[in-house]
Amino acid sequence: MKKNSKKGKATRRPTKAEVAQRQKIQQVLLRLLGVFLLIFAATRLGVFGVTAYNLVRFVAGSTAYLLIAGLVILLLFGHRLARHEGVISGFLLFIVGILVEFQAYMDWYFKGADLFGQTFQVAISELTNFRVSQFLGGGMLGALVYMPISFLFANEGSFLIGALLIAFGLFFMSPWTVYDLADFVAMAREKQKEHDHVRAEKRAIRQEEKRLRMEAQEAARVEAEAQAALVAEEEASRQALLESEAMEKRAIDMETGEIPSGSTFDEEFSRDFEPQISTYEPYADEIENIDYPDFPMEDLPFQTENEFPVLLAEDEEFLEETEVVTPVRKQPTLKERLAYKLPSINLFAPVKATSQVNEKKLVRHNIKVLEDTFASFGIKVVVERAEIGPSVTRYEIKPAVGVRVNRISNLADDLALALAAKDVRIEAPIPGKSLVGIEVPNAEIAPVSFRELWEQSKTDANKLLEVPLGKAVNGSAQTFDLTRMPHLLVAGSTGSGKSVAVNGIISSILMKARPDQVKFMMIDPKMVELSVYNDIPHLLIPVVTNPRKASRALQKVVDEMENRYELFSKVGVRNIEGYNAKVEEFNSQTEEKQIPLPLIVVIVDELADLMMVASKEVEDAIIRLGQKARAAGIHMILATQRPSVDVISGLIKANVPSRVAFAVASGTDSRTILGENGAEKLLGRGDMLFHPIGQSAPMRLQGSFISDDDVERIVTFIKDQAEAEYDENFDPGEVSENDSDSSGNGGATEGDPLFAEAKALVIETQKASASMIQRRLSVGFNRATRLMEELEEAGVIGPAEGTKPRKVLEK
Incomplete structure (x- = not known):
């Protein structure tokens, strides 16, 4: 007999999505049930409502309504509140603070009774009698929290602790963070510091003005006294001369030639006799027939012949010759050196500092974006620190072991996209650190004023050519000594800040050096950048604007260099420092003073124009100066806005090792200046890469801004003290139209x-x-x-x- 068998129907296992959906529905139902029960407890409808409310009171005491409201909000919107960091923790702190405050009040109300037992007894009584009538403080939960706090800080201190917990809870629930609070405090301190700084500057300006007024009054008083003394001296001299003439006239009788009896006459006789002699002019033949009596010549009241030196013909010729020969360099006297005062930093207007609080907020966001972006490319990195500079913020990241540096360098464009930045420059690695630097432009550039940079740099007053150049990313002031460079090449496109940087360098040198210490030769083919410095006493010759004259002027500098080396060889020294030391030693030992050699700084504002007119002569002069001029105390600053290979040749680059690159159009121009890419990513407005001699990689700086008014003030201050005395040895002379052509x-x-x-x-x-x-x-x-x-x-x-x-x- 065939047995019928029937297989059972197999059941399908639910998928993960279905399980998650069921769990989500269950959670929603449970939340709705909890909200329903809490609403019944809050309304206290019937025995169930009163019992539910008393259960909440048993836990939270008289703060039951606050706890119910918080639980309702948490059940309905908890998934959204969890996204905001600190909201839930802030709410818990707020509830605990309220419980402590209520329980502290209850302890104060019952005045030292058994607080825990009293709270429990009242809560059970309310719960069993289905009523809400007595004050329960913070309930059992409040009692448990309050007991250790009251033990440590007593009842009065518990009120303060509860208030602090409430304040912290509200702060954590707010949209602000601890970082925002720190930024607010820092901004308030910066404003106060800026206010104090402005007040100090105003006070310093008032003191400086007062000092200048007192000095002017003192100088006027001294000048008036000197003038009065001079007038008195002239009057005394005039009176002495009149008395001497009167004595002479009384000593000899002009008609008889005899001396009257009595060599002195009374004042009345002298007054009567003087007019008659003053109008008498004897003829020569009458004087020849005068019979002079015998008396000693030394008794005569007038001066003898030996007291009046006779000027011979050869002496006149000698004087004429000496009048033609004038010294080329004038040795400044001690009075002139003391009279010359170096310009004060108060000549430069203060600039209001720019707050960078918004940048600090953006940094925290960018750190997370950087780490997430690198993780998306499979690169594990950690942002060690972030330095906010005037124009860029540098993030120092530490890659994991085994990560190649070029993998990070190739992500510049991707990082710029992720950060929504104009451009990103990657410094891989940072010199001297096992970190990679990522420089991201700030949303707002904080300008650096010349006055701020000068006060922060604190350069050595004895190093005349040490000048501040700009601020680094970490906010420190960076200086350079032109004597160690020893020449500087500055290049950048139009509007990048090149000319402003050159003005800053010149102003820095003028702030430290007297005209007898540093001399300038300025070449400005554009005729508008350096012409403001005309007629300052530091110039060797007026600012040269003709390119043909400029090539001759550079050759004059080469001749000066050769003359100095010949002078060094005769004295037996190797450089200008040794020569000036010898001169100082010689001047201290003898009365005959020698002239120390000044430093010479040659500034060319636009090299491209010179290379177009006389490339061969200009290039030869620059190369010779670059090779030999350092020891002779001659230094060059060459600036151009067209950094191409036909302007900055290989020989010029080889002899000018220190470079400053501002923003350029392409990486090719950047490689022409620095030998590497990077300048094409600069932001302009003073953003630069400075590569001094002896440094392996360029450093990024924000150059200082100096206005035309500031330059005009310092130039006017210097011109008012001394006049320009040009050196004819450096005069290039006049040029004709047929002079050097473009081939030089x-x-x-x-x-x-x-x-x-x-x-x-x-x-x-x-x-x-x-x-x-x-x-x-x-x-x-x-x-x-x-x-x-x-x-x-x-x-x-x-x-x-x-x-x-x-x-x-x-x-």
């Missing part, structure tokens, strides 16, 4: 100095061609062609005959 070969005009050499060369070789003259005499093609024309006009060579060589007519 020099013009060959009629009577060219090389004409004789070219003629001798042609006669010796019996060959005549422009290429030969160009090659043998090291001149350009244009000049060689003009020399050929002069040779033809002089009859040395014949005319051109097409492709045939010219005939040499002289043998």
